[in-house]
Amino acid sequence: MHVGQVPEPKIEYAPKHYICRRAAEKLTLDGRIDKPFWSTAEWTEDFVDIEGDIRPRPAKQTRVKMLWDDDYFYFGAELIEDQIWATLTERDSVIFYDNDFEIFIDPDGDSHHYYEFEINALNTVWDLLLIKPYRDGGPPVNGWDITGLRTAVHIDGELNRPGAANRMWSIEVAMPWSSLRECAKDTKQPAEGQFWRVNFSRVEWQAEEQDGQYKKVINPDSGKPFPEDNWVWSPMGLVNMHYPELWGYVVFTGEDGPDSFELPQDERIKWELRKLYYRERNYFACHGSFTEHLQALIAEDEHWSIVPSIETTSSLFQISAPSTNGKSRFCIREDGKLWEE
Structure with missing residues (x-):
């Protein structure tokens, strides 16, 4: 490619969609998705490779639930995993250096002024605001924080202990509209019937046990860890999450809203x-x-x-x-x- 070129995604335009219902009760966060609060929310489709069908399906299942009310946008994620590990403990670290779960939100769908959120199994988070996609010059605003953010992680197994009977880790996130509406149309939170553009990513590194710890597997040819896998809800057609125009459609409805969505x-x-x-x-x-x-x-x-x-x-x-x-x-x-x- 010539300098300055931007890859055109080679993918049919068919972003995923999700009917996000109004929550029937308030959420007490503990990281578990098997409690009554989440019973009215459907699971998303299982995550696929970021490039879509041209790559093998992920070896480990990932799926998400979403709900909303007047105060928060709620996310519940379940990540099947037999190696549960994390190392980063400082907020706004580059969390994808660990295995992580990520949320991307573009409230008005213009591909500018959108949010990125990452979390690891230690419940360490990185939240940032993107003025523009990196292809258009960025920059990321690392000092931006989701004021009032609430998160929790539940581990079905044992953290950082190779050989443990690990099954999965799950995450709950409550993002207040008071922060998210900053980049929304007319700086308003969504109303019933409206949609926002949203996507999710799971970063998964190859790891192995060394001296009682998990370590990334090193490629002997490069001396560096093998590249991470990127598994997503709505495929991008290229290895780059920062194409907001390809993210899914999250449609906000009442508790008994419609079950379907037709792309306008x-x-x-x-x-x-x-x-x-x-x-x-x-x-x-x-x-x-x-x-x-x-x-x-x-x-x-x-x-x-x-x-x-x-x-x-x-x-x-x-x-x-x-x-x-x-x-x-x-x-x-x-x-x-x-x-x-």
Whole structure:
């Protein structure tokens, strides 16, 4: 790839979706998902490899439940595991150096100003705010914290003890809307019928017992640990979680809300604008300028549902297309920001 190019995910646009029901009671956190609080929530599908079907299915099951109320967005995760270990104890450490569980949230779906949260089996957390995806220049704000965050971990087995009868570890997280709404549309928490973009990742390292401890398995060719596995709820089509446009749809409903979700056609329009954004960025990387010619970005045998307008300068571009009802337009620019006007 040329310098400045961004990989275009080679995946059908079919993000997972989840009906997130209103909680019927308050949560007392202990890390367990088998208590009455979670009985009204369905499990997500089992996690898959981050690249999707082109990679083998994960050897260990991971799944999540979600609920919400007026105060919190609740997450419960179950990670089947026969090696339960963690080393990092300081908040805002780079938690994925351990096996971990991660939550990503983009409240308004514009791919800018979104949240990342990571937790290990020691209940050590890392929470940060991303101004933009790394491909668009970031940066991450490590000093940002989820004020009022509540977390708990339950271990079915023994932590950091090779040979123990380990079955799984589970996690409960309660994130207050008072922090999450910071990046939401109109800085409001969701209402019934609305959706936010969310995804989850599990980082799993190859480990072995050495001197009574778990150690990462070293690749003899490189002298470094083998690369970690990345298992996710909604596949990304590439090894990069920071493509918020590919995250799943979490739909907020009442206790007896609808059981299904149909992807709005406007979301398809946004996805086609995203693909043109990748290609316009990559055209610049190859040619040193942007192009206003759609034929330079779309192959002859490709079918597109939109007829976009493209405007460029020497360093900027904006691509737009009408919404489904024709009363507004969706726009995307050179740094990936997408909006409606």
